Amino acid sequence: MKMTLIVFCALASTVLLRRRSAALRHWVLAAGLACAAVSPLVAVVVPTWPLPFGTPAAFVSYDRDSAAAMPASASSQSRAANASAAPASSISAAPRPDVAVGLMARIWIAGAAVTLAILFVGVLRLTWLAIHAERVTKGRWVDLVGELSAANGLRRPVVLLRSRHPSLLVTWGFVRPRIILPAVADEWSDERARVVMSHELAHIRRGDWAVQMSAELLRAFYWFDPLMWVACRRLRLESEHACDDEVMNSGVEGTDYATHLVELARSLNERRHAWLPAPAMARPSSLERRVRAMLKNGLDRGPITAGKRAAVFCLLFALTAAIAAAQSGYASFTGRVTDEQGRTVSGVGVGLANEARQSRYEVKTNDDGRFEFVGLPAGDYTIEVRGIGFQLIKDALTIAGKDAQRNFTMMLGRLQETITIRSTGTDTSTGPQDTPTVVAEVPMPPARECTPSATGGKIVPPKKIRDVRPYYPSALRGTVTVGTVQLEARIGVDGYVSDVRLVGDAQPDLAQSAIAAVREWRYTQTLLNCTPVEVVMVVTVNFNPPQKTAYSSYSTRP
Numbered sequence: 299m300k301m302t303l304i305v306f307c308a309l310a311s312t313v314l315l316r317r318r319s320a321a322l323r324h325w326v327l328a329a330g331l332a333c334a335a336v337s338p339l340v341a342v343v344v345p346t347w348p349l350p351f352g353t354p355a356a357f358v359s360y361d362r363d364s365a366a367a368m369p370a371s372a373s374s375q376s377r378a379a380n381a382s383a384a385p386a387s388s389i390s391a392a393p394r395p396d397v398a399v400g401l402m403a404r405i406w407i408a409g410a411a412v413t414l415a416i417l418f419v420g421v422l423r424l425t426w427l428a429i430h431a432e433r434v435t436k437g438r439w440v441d442l443v444g445e446l447s448a449a450n451g452l453r454r455p456v457v458l459l460r461s462r463h464p465s466l467l468v469t470w471g472f473v474r475p476r477i478i479l480p481a482v483a484d485e486w487s488d489e490r491a492r493v494v495m496s497h498e499l500a501h502i503r504r505g506d507w508a509v510q511m512s513a514e515l516l517r518a519f520y521w522f523d524p525l526m527w528v529a530c531r532r533l534r535l536e537s538e539h540a541c542d543d544e545v546m547n548s549g550v551e552g553t554d555y556a557t558h559l560v561e562l563a564r565s566l567n568e569r570r571h572a573w574l575p576a577p578a579m580a581r582p583s584s585l586e587r588r589v590r591a592m593l594k595n596g597l598d599r600g601p602i603t604a605g606k607r608a609a610v611f612c613l614l615f616a617l618t619a620a621i622a623a624a625q626s627g628y629a630s631f632t633g634r635v636t637d638e639q640g641r642t643v644s645g646v647g648v649g650l651a652n653e654a655r656q657s658r659y660e661v662k663t664n665d666d667g668r669f670e671f672v673g674l675p676a677g678d679y680t681i682e683v684r685g686i687g688f689q690l691i692k693d694a695l696t697i698a699g700k701d702a703q704r705n706f707t708m709m710l711g712r713l714q715e716t717i718t719i720r721s722t723g724t725d726t727s728t729g730p731q732d733t734p735t736v737v738a739e740v741p742m743p744p745a746r747e748c749t750p751s752a753t754g755g756k757i758v759p760p761k762k763i764r765d766v767r768p769y770y771p772s773a774l775r776g777t778v779t780v781g782t783v784q785l786e787a788r789i790g791v792d793g794y795v796s797d798v799r800l801v802g803d804a805q806p807d808l809a810q811s812a813i814a815a816v817r818e819w820r821y822t823q824t825l826l827n828c829t830p831v832e833v834v835m836v837v838t839v840n841f842n843p844p845q846k847t848a849y850s851s852y853s854t855r856p
Contacts, residue, residue, distance in 0.1 A: 300341070300621050304334040305525045307617060312532065320539030320591075321504075321602040322610075327533045328509050329611045333618040335516050341622035406522065413518035417511075424470050424478075431459035431478055438488070439479065442495050450544075452503045465566040469498045472508040480566060493558045496548055500541035510534060535584050542588055543599035552592040559589060630701045631671040635663050635683060637708050639827055641754025642667025646685040646708070650695070652677050665753060687711050687757035710757070710826060713789070713835035719768055720842050734815040738765040748828035760789055760821035760833065768815035768839055771807040781805045783812040783839040791830040793821040801836075812839040 308330025312323040434440060439458050447456065457476045460483065469477050477498050486494070501507065513533050517526045546555055563585050591597060635646045648669045649660040654677055663669045674697050681704075683691035688708040695702060740763050748758060783805075787798040798813050816837055823830045 300624075301334045301337050301520065302523055302525055303621055304337055304614075304618055305330060305523075305529050308334075308614065309525065309529055309532065312536070317598065319598040319600050319602065320536050320543055321600070322606065324533065324536035324540050325602050325607055326610055326614070327529060327536060328513070329607075329614045331513050331516060331529060331533070333611075333614045335512075337618050337622050340619055344619050344623040409521045410518055413521045414515075417514055417518060424468070427461060427463070427466065427478060428459055428476055431461045434458040434460050434479070438491065439483070439495070442491060443477075443499070446492075446495055446499050449548075450499060450503055452499060454502065456499070456502060467494070467498075467562075467566055469501045470507050472505060475502045475507070477502075482565070489554075490558050490562075493545060493550055493555060494562070496545045496550070497541050500544040501537070504537070504540065506537040506541070510537065535587070538584055538588060539591060542592060544601070546592065547599055547601075552595075556589045556592040559585065559592070628673045628675055629697050631674055631695065631697065631703070632701070633669055633704045633706065635667045635669065635685075635706045635708060637688070637754040637826065638710060639754055639829070640707075641827060643685060643688075643708060643755030644753055646683060646688075646755070648706075649682040649684070650674070651680045651682070653680070654678070667753070683708065685755065687759065688755075708755070710824075710831060710833055713760070713833060714838075715835065716838045716840070717768065718840045718842055719770055734766045734769055734811075734818055736764070736818075737767045739763065743822060748825055750828050754827050756825075756827050758823075758825035760793065760824045762819060762821050763793075764818065764820035766815045766818035768811045770841065771811055774805075774807055779805060779808070779841070781808050781841050783809050783841070785812055785816055785837040785839070787816055787835045787837060789821050789824060789833050789835055791823060791832055793823055795819050795821075795835070805841075808839070808841050812837070815839075 679695040681693040784801040
């Protein structure tokens with residue numbers, strides 16, 4: 299959009315300068331296209347300034363209490379499966395579908411490839427014509443080139459070639475320019491030869507071929523922008539007008555020049571080569587306009603000075619910097635979410651909260667793990683990244699007028715399990731002994747099928763196959779000692795519990811009972827993207843006062 303605006307300003311300037319010289323208009327267009335090409339780099343360097351308009355993102359509320367830990371039991375596992383199958387109600391906005399983005403990218407690539415291929419074929423054609431042309435090293439044409447080059451201060455050596463084609467007259471090249479003359483060039487009068495060579499050497503002195511090729515390359519990458527096509531066509535036309543002006547400034551009358559141009563067009567366009575990426579003196583598409591300009595008296599035909607060139611370029615560059623620095627007051631925030639194996643995760647809720655504005659936004663990652671917020675006003679935001687089976691990620695973000703980008707890696711969530719043990723009070727004749735008691739034990743189930751996929755975040759949570767109840771220590775029976783023991787353990791890739799450690803303080807006998815029981819637990823494998831992984835488990839054991847009937851109860855909290 300900004301590049302289009304710069305090109306539009308350059309085109310509009312040429313309309314305002316229609317009474318000035320063609321050389322000035324050509325330079326305005328060339329400088330405008332150059333500034334448009336470097337505008338993305340300028341936008342990175344210059345400081346931004348906000349504009350007082352734009353479209354903010356819509357308010358979207360979301361549930362702060364969504365689960366972020368891994369389900370801890372079979373019942374929790376089924377709940378997690380249902381939750382992952384249906385999208386959360388809190389997620390009401392999503393990024394652009396990958397299908398549409400991919401289709402647009404393929405269309406752009408196809409258009410750029412076709413445009414570049416046409417340009418490349420044209421250059422190859424010119425090279426082929428130059429190879430098969432006869433080089434002119436002496437005679438009238440060589441003397442004329444030397445005379446005109448000296449008169450116009452052209453120091454670069456010019457290669458003259460004579461083609462066997464009867465209607466080919468083109469000039470191309472920058473460091474070592476070449477002029478390809480048609481086979482009938484030797485039949486031209488001295489006056490026509492001087493007019494033709496003056497025009498072609500004006501192209502070389504001005505560097506028109508390099509400017510036009512650069513513009514064509516820029517158009518190839520921005521082929522979808524109609525203003526680029528208009529600007530390139532206008533650039534070519536103004537270069538022809540500027541060369542015509544130089545020929546007429548050398549003393550050729552407008553009527554004589556127009557006569558030569560029309561007769562040349564009549565004889566040279568029997569087999570047109572308009573697709574060649576090189577200046578052609580008698581191009582039919584611009585002939586009528588050029589003849590009118592030649593016959594019109596009072597036009598400004600002066601060349602552009604170095605001072606004017608610098609002034610025009612500085613003005614356009616300042617305009618480019620201002621356009622590149624302008625922001626709508628709103629910015630975008632994009633990024634990508636992966637799991638700890640580096641694979642993208644889809645369906646993850648990414649939330650932004652701005653407390654100052656009392657606004658919240660949330661989107662879901664797409665199939666490529668990407669997310670996008672658009673139209674964010676400036677301010678400080680809190681980021682929350684939530685995914686079923688993964689740990690909650692919290693971060694901070696400051697939007698200050700520029701687009702932001704950040705990637706997140708989600709770590710596997712923790713199992714959480716809570717157990718309640720009640721003592722038997724003063725009755726010492728019943729109750730558990732000082733050894734853990736097996737509550738449930740089932741055979742190892744067959745390995746679950748897991749189908750690998752291109753995306754990540756596929757979690758198969760563990761299932762407990764051996765459950766052992768902590769005992770109430772006999773040394774404490776009758777004392778009605780109560781307390782809470784919190785443990786952190788690790789379930790290995792084989793499903794066995796290891797590295798059980800006490801978190802915080804607890805009564806030693808109660809802690810020993812809890813640790814002994816948890817060490818005996820066993821689970822099925824935890825799978826992340828079909829790969830067995832370790833998972834951390836947090837266990838809370840509550841030793842509560844007695845009731846009339848002694849029992850142990852178990853509960854899980856996802």
